Amino acid sequence: MGKIVRAISGDYAIRMFAIDSTDMVEEARKIHDTSPVVTAALGRMITAASMMGVMMKGDNDKLTLVIKGDGEIKNITCVANSKGTVKAYPVNPYVDLPIRETDGKLDVSGAIGKNGNLIVMRDFGLKDPYIGQIDLVSGEVAEDLTAYYAYSEQQPSAIALGVLVDKDLSVKSAGGFIIQLMPDATEEQIVKLETNLAKIKSVSHLIDEGHSPEKLVEILLDGMDPLINETIEVKLECDCSRERMEKALISIGIKDLEEILHEDKKAEIQCHFCNKKYDFDENDLTKLIETLKTN
Numbered sequence: 135m136g137k138i139v140r141a142i143s144g145d146y147a148i149r150m151f152a153i154d155s156t157d158m159v160e161e162a163r164k165i166h167d168t169s170p171v172v173t174a175a176l177g178r179m180i181t182a183a184s185m186m187g188v189m190m191k192g193d194n195d196k197l198t199l200v201i202k203g204d205g206e207i208k209n210i211t212c213v214a215n216s217k218g219t220v221k222a223y224p225v226n227p228y229v230d231l232p233i234r235e236t237d238g239k240l241d242v243s244g245a246i247g248k249n250g251n252l253i254v255m256r257d258f259g260l261k262d263p264y265i266g267q268i269d270l271v272s273g274e275v276a277e278d279l280t281a282y283y284a285y286s287e288q289q290p291s292a293i294a295l296g297v298l299v300d301k302d303l304s305v306k307s308a309g310g311f312i313i314q315l316m317p318d319a320t321e322e323q324i325v326k327l328e329t330n331l332a333k334i335k336s337v338s339h340l341i342d343e344g345h346s347p348e349k350l351v352e353i354l355l356d357g358m359d360p361l362i363n364e365t366i367e368v369k370l371e372c373d374c375s376r377e378r379m380e381k382a383l384i385s386i387g388i389k390d391l392e393e394i395l396h397e398d399k400k401a402e403i404q405c406h407f408c409n410k411k412y413d414f415d416e417n418d419l420t421k422l423i424e425t426l427k428t429n
């Protein structure tokens with residue numbers, strides 16, 4: 135389980151989401167068997183997606199966060215619901231890059247690539263989803279997301295996302311925060327926030343030192359009488375099902391299905407997000423084709 139707290143400054147001028155996502159990122163690392171640099175990149179995406187998920191209001195709202203670059207990971211996709219539940223998929227989980235010499239950190243931007251896009255899709259159950267997109271700023275995720283909020287949503291934000299990978303390659307700590315200025319934030323409050331932001335070192339280290347999301351709020355909204363509005367338990371979980379996989383099979387069309395039926399007599403579909411396998415035998419395939427023909 136991960137934990138998100140939603141907080142606001144006493145004067146309602148600044149809102150904040152803070153998360154401890156250590157368990158979620160470790161779960162994703164186990165599913166996808168990620169290399170350390172991919173664990174860090176995927177972990178930052180999961181951490182952001184979960185917070186962006188709980189910002190949505192409707193029970194069935196869905197958020198898809200995609201980062202696509204010219205690095206070896208190629209693409210990371212995270213899907214979150216409004217409860218903050220996330221599923222995540224890195225196209226290439228095995229990227230192996232040396233530790234970055236300039237700062238001794240995992241080279242996330244090297245693995246994602248500096249040229250590419252960050253895409254945010256929000257599906258509120260209307261005819262078309264809302265889609266926003268920006269060019270990558272650094273490929274480090276947090277900076278790209280900050281730029282996305284600034285340019286695509288005209289929402290000034292301070293965002294930090296961090297993942298510490300342990301010597302045994304498991305996730306030591308993961309977490310982050312999104313702080314957003316409401317339209318009536320004053321210059322004085324912005325300066326105070328900037329002072330607080332300058333005081334902290336990396337967010338993953340803060341969580342590793344045992345700081346809870348509540349403590350992150352206390353540190354970053356120091357001197358602003360912060361109120362915690364809500365504490366939400368969040369997790370990494372896939373929502374795939376046999377019905378959904380049947381729909382995917384049906385979507386390839388009668389002709390291809392018949393070809394599979396005649397040549398292989400079975401089909402196996404694997405979910406990209408959780409690696410669960412779904413088997414369809416001769417009987418299942420025949421039934422699916424019959425369904426297609428009668429509709």
Ligand SMILES: [Zn+2]
Binds near residue numbers: 372405406409
């Ligand atoms: Zn799945």
